[in-house]
Amino acid sequence: MVSIDEVARLAGVSTATVSRALSGRGHVSPASRERVHSAAESLGYVVSSRASSLASGRTRNVGVIVPYLDRWFFSTVLSGATSALMRAGYDITLYNITADAAVRHEVFSTFLRRQRVDAVVAVSIELDADETGQLLDLGLPVIAIGGPNPRLRTLTVDDTAVARLATEHLLALGHHDIAHIGASPEFDMDFHIPTQRRLGFEQALADAGIAPNPAFLEPADFTVDGGFRAAKQLLGRPGPRPTAIFAASDEMAIGAILAARDLGFRVPQDLSIVGIDGHELGEFFQLTTVDQFPLGQGERAARAILAQLEGTDAAPGGDLPYELIVRGTTARRRVGVTSP
Amino acid sequence: MVSIDEVARLAGVSTATVSRALSGRGHVSPASRERVHSAAESLGYVVSSRASSLASGRTRNVGVIVPYLDRWFFSTVLSGATSALMRAGYDITLYNITADAAVRHEVFSTFLRRQRVDAVVAVSIELDADETGQLLDLGLPVIAIGGPNPRLRTLTVDDTAVARLATEHLLALGHHDIAHIGASPEFDMDFHIPTQRRLGFEQALADAGIAPNPAFLEPADFTVDGGFRAAKQLLGRPGPRPTAIFAASDEMAIGAILAARDLGFRVPQDLSIVGIDGHELGEFFQLTTVDQFPLGQGERAARAILAQLEGTDAAPGGDLPYELIVRGTTARRRVGVTSP
DNA sequence: GGAACGGATCGAACCGATTCGATCCGCGCA
DNA sequence: TGCGCGGATCGAATCGGTTCGATCCGTTCC
Numbered sequence: 054m055v056s057i058d059e060v061a062r063l064a065g066v067s068t069a070t071v072s073r074a075l076s077g078r079g080h081v082s083p084a085s086r087e088r089v090h091s092a093a094e095s096l097g098y099v100v101s102s103r104a105s106s107l108a109s110g111r112t113r114n115v116g117v118i119v120p121y122l123d124r125w126f127f128s129t130v131l132s133g134a135t136s137a138l139m140r141a142g143y144d145i146t147l148y149n150i151t152a153d154a155a156v157r158h159e160v161f162s163t164f165l166r167r168q169r170v171d172a173v174v175a176v177s178i179e180l181d182a183d184e185t186g187q188l189l190d191l192g193l194p195v196i197a198i199g200g201p202n203p204r205l206r207t208l209t210v211d212d213t214a215v216a217r218l219a220t221e222h223l224l225a226l227g228h229h230d231i232a233h234i235g236a237s238p239e240f241d242m243d244f245h246i247p248t249q250r251r252l253g254f255e256q257a258l259a260d261a262g263i264a265p266n267p268a269f270l271e272p273a274d275f276t277v278d279g280g281f282r283a284a285k286q287l288l289g290r291p292g293p294r295p296t297a298i299f300a301a302s303d304e305m306a307i308g309a310i311l312a313a314r315d316l317g318f319r320v321p322q323d324l325s326i327v328g329i330d331g332h333e334l335g336e337f338f339q340l341t342t343v344d345q346f347p348l349g350q351g352e353r354a355a356r357a358i359l360a361q362l363e364g365t366d367a368a369p370g371g372d373l374p375y376e377l378i379v380r381g382t383t384a385r386r387r388v389g390v391t392s393p
Numbered sequence: 394m395v396s397i398d399e400v401a402r403l404a405g406v407s408t409a410t411v412s413r414a415l416s417g418r419g420h421v422s423p424a425s426r427e428r429v430h431s432a433a434e435s436l437g438y439v440v441s442s443r444a445s446s447l448a449s450g451r452t453r454n455v456g457v458i459v460p461y462l463d464r465w466f467f468s469t470v471l472s473g474a475t476s477a478l479m480r481a482g483y484d485i486t487l488y489n490i491t492a493d494a495a496v497r498h499e500v501f502s503t504f505l506r507r508q509r510v511d512a513v514v515a516v517s518i519e520l521d522a523d524e525t526g527q528l529l530d531l532g533l534p535v536i537a538i539g540g541p542n543p544r545l546r547t548l549t550v551d552d553t554a555v556a557r558l559a560t561e562h563l564l565a566l567g568h569h570d571i572a573h574i575g576a577s578p579e580f581d582m583d584f585h586i587p588t589q590r591r592l593g594f595e596q597a598l599a600d601a602g603i604a605p606n607p608a609f610l611e612p613a614d615f616t617v618d619g620g621f622r623a624a625k626q627l628l629g630r631p632g633p634r635p636t637a638i639f640a641a642s643d644e645m646a647i648g649a650i651l652a653a654r655d656l657g658f659r660v661p662q663d664l665s666i667v668g669i670d671g672h673e674l675g676e677f678f679q680l681t682t683v684d685q686f687p688l689g690q691g692e693r694a695a696r697a698i699l700a701q702l703e704g705t706d707a708a709p710g711g712d713l714p715y716e717l718i719v720r721g722t723t724a725r726r727r728v729g730v731t732s733p
Numbered sequence: 734g735g736a737a738c739g740g741a742t743c744g745a746a747c748c749g750a751t752t753c754g755a756t757c758c759g760c761g762c763a
Numbered sequence: 764t765g766c767g768c769g770g771a772t773c774g775a776a777t778c779g780g781t782t783c784g785a786t787c788c789g790t791t792c793c
Contacts, residue, residue: 102507104749122472132462166439444779
């Protein structure tokens with residue numbers, strides 16, 4: 054490997070000047086700068102991050118913690134974050150916290166403390182008090198996407214408002230008998246998002262003066278299959294039947310569409326369905342949804358971290374955008390034909 | 394941050410001994426080892442990878458290059474690789490080569506040369522000669538998953554054999570009129586996998602003495618939507634109609650299932666459909682497929698790299714497993730009812 | 734009993750950059 | 764002409780570990 058000394062020799066300057074010329078810090082005459090750059094180029098020299106980070110304390114590397122890699126939502130956020138960071142010249146070190154509690158603990162107690170990263174982005178992770186503390190202890194810029202955490206700088210979407218928006222869309226179309234596929238009320242403590250979405254749903258109903266029907270609350274696990282099963286229950290069960298379904302994720306909404314078709318219900322004529330997320334398959338299924346732009350979430354997190362790192366810190370975290378995308382799975386309630 | 398000197402002082406030994414005790418290299422008496430470990434623990438000391446890697450040349454970090462993050466197949470391979478590497482105590486630095494040619498070039502010419510990684514795993518990337526050369530120049534262990542590359546150690550599945558297996562499954566069920574959704578013959582040079590799969594398809598037909606029907610070759614882009622459109626063409630067009638479809642990916646196969654339903658064809662009674670990959674939704678759609686265990690691919694790549702890094706290099710790359718999973722979307726051809 | 738051996742330990746050189754403080758020099762101004 | 768100032772540059776200290784070579788010492792074996 055080429056070292057800075059060879060570049061210095063070839064350019065006829067000291068290593069100090071090479072360092073300043075290449076990093077852009079401190080004064081270097083245009084002539085020297087040019088000589089250094091062409092010497093570096095002709096030798097194929099790239100600054101060793103090992104040495105550079107030891108001496109300067111900067112790594113040009115951002116740690117990203119994700120709970121799942123093989124789920125569409127998370128990998129999309131990650132994709133947005135990585136491309137923005139790489140464009141800025143940063144490397145990304147990936148910490149995949151999947152399932153295994155031992156690994157998860159190790160990440161916070163060891164991996165992150167190796168001084169390998171300049172900053173940390175935590176994507177949609179429910180951090181407990183210990184983990185939050187360990188993150189803070191690093192003394193680095195930290196951004197958490199998702200779930201509010203008062204001790205951390207966060208980028209959050211208002212999950213309750215999102216759910217309310219989806220529900221209000223159905224209400225505006227004349228639906229009263231609206232079912233929800235998502236969190237079971239007992240799940241409350243563990244994971245915030247499903248619960249927030251259920252609360253938003255209930256708020257919207259309450260605002261419209263509609264009493265919640267417990268039979269219209271069907272728990273599911275946020276997968277297509279889960280949505281499919283839940284919808285089959287809602288539609289197949291004897292007794293009153295909803296005219297619309299609000300699913301807490303697009304995957305579940307897609308499952309619900311397929312279940313409805315299976316049972317002979319036409320969407321949206323017989324049943325309206327709305328989801329949340331902005332899933333890549335939403336377009337294909339003509340799914341009405343509240344998009345929360347996961348790619349954009351990753352990019353915003355990256356920009357926020359970069360702003361902190363470069364010192365031009367303007368944005369103090371903030372709210373993430375969302376938007377109702379009306380496509381083909383929702384329609385006005387058909388009066389008089391609804392409940393056969 | 395705690396440094397090695399503090400640990401040495403607390404344990405009453407030299408920094409050299411601390412280093413040997415914690416890394417497990419060289420001789421340290423059990424007593425000293427114990428004192429060092431408990432000193433380190435009580436101080437919350439973690440070896441600085443900056444300093445350690447500069448001094449030793451080892452980073453405990455593996456670079457992983459992926460072409461897409463937001464596609465199921467790649468993120469699943471990545472997930473398998475990361476969890477295996479993290480379990481072994483390695484960090485993962487992620488290089489996402491998506492689209493942008495400038496970034497892609499930068500990765501090979503700069504990012505990877507920063508001496509940040511001990512080894513590189515390239516996931517399903519078609520590397521050109523330059524890129525292969527740059528990878529080799531790093532002088533590090535490199536493993537490529539996917540596409541054969543004579544200059545690199547690779548882990549590959551025999552794409553032609555996989556496609557042949559899928560096709561032979563349909564043949565064995567009595568189908569003669571089999572369509573293929575996948576690569577167009579003109580695409581040949583760019584990307585190997587679609588072409589290999591088409592060739593396997595054609596080989597299997599030839600072996601069975603069936604002349605290929607150009608009208609039964611429908612190009613598509615490996616997405617659900619692409620498979621959907623392709624199947625609509627195949628099934629809706631006037632003229633002879635296939636009794637079975639072999640799609641070159643599960644996503645396209647799922648699109649084909651939905652298209653068939655749309656048009657009123659029953660799967661598998663009227664139409665058999667088989668895919669490739671082992672997609673997470675395969676189970677839900679009861680899709681018959683040739684699974685290639687992407688999670689396992691990532692794990693195997695990780696193990697191969699670890700073996701090279703730890704010196705216990707036994708496995709010289711090799712072939713990846715695949716397996717026909719017969720579920721509900723394929724059945725015997727219904728004699729006499731096939732072509733209305 | 735002494736040489737040979739090998740485990741335990743230490744001091745110090747070293748990895749390859751960054752950056753502080755010092756020196757040098759040209760220029761403007763009194 | 765002399766002085767002060769600031770840009771350009773350099774030497775050397777520094778970052779925090781790892782590891783080489785040397786020292787020390789208790790065993791084993793002639």
